[in-house]
Amino acid sequence: MSVEITGTYTGKLGTELRHGPSGTLLRTAAPLDNQGDGSSFSPTDLVAAAFASCIVTTMAIVAEREGIPFGGVTFRVEKHMVAQPRRIGALPVRIQMPAGLTPEQRQKLERTAHACPVHKTLLAEVDKTITFVYPES
Numbered sequence: 001m002s003v004e005i006t007g008t009y010t011g012k013l014g015t016e017l018r019h020g021p022s023g024t025l026l027r028t029a030a031p032l033d034n035q036g037d038g039s040s041f042s043p044t045d046l047v048a049a050a051f052a053s054c055i056v057t058t059m060a061i062v063a064e065r066e067g068i069p070f071g072g073v074t075f076r077v078e079k080h081m082v083a084q085p086r087r088i089g090a091l092p093v094r095i096q097m098p099a100g101l102t103p104e105q106r107q108k109l110e111r112t113a114h115a116c117p118v119h120k121t122l123l124a125e126v127d128k129t130i131t132f133v134y135p136e137s
Helices: 043-066 103-113 117-121
Strands: 005-011 014-019 025-029 074-077 080-082 087-090 093-096 130-133
Touching: 025 043, 043 074, 043 087, 043 093, 043 103, 043 117, 103 130
Parallel strands: 093 130
Antiparallel strands: 005 014, 014 025, 074 093, 080 087
């Protein structure tokens, strides 16, 4: 299966992207630390967002299929850049998990997080630490 995404350079180091299936628009801008104005997601910000949202979406698919409670999950990802060559060096993700999960459910969801497609796609050199935070029982 393929998905077409089209784009246009809009000037001032920005682009406008259109998601083919839905028509949704997304704009990017170069970041402040790389000659841009930081007015929107940068391309590497989108990688960070894709990584974290892929983890949670994949976990939600398994949770729904297995009848595991998953409501109220929140997450945070940080993007850390490195130089020479300029690239993403680390994408630590912190996921606030729901209460009441059994040890088996926790293990299944955590294993799923590490197997999401974006996680598998990113270079091994990128630090992809995932921290799962469970409420006190």
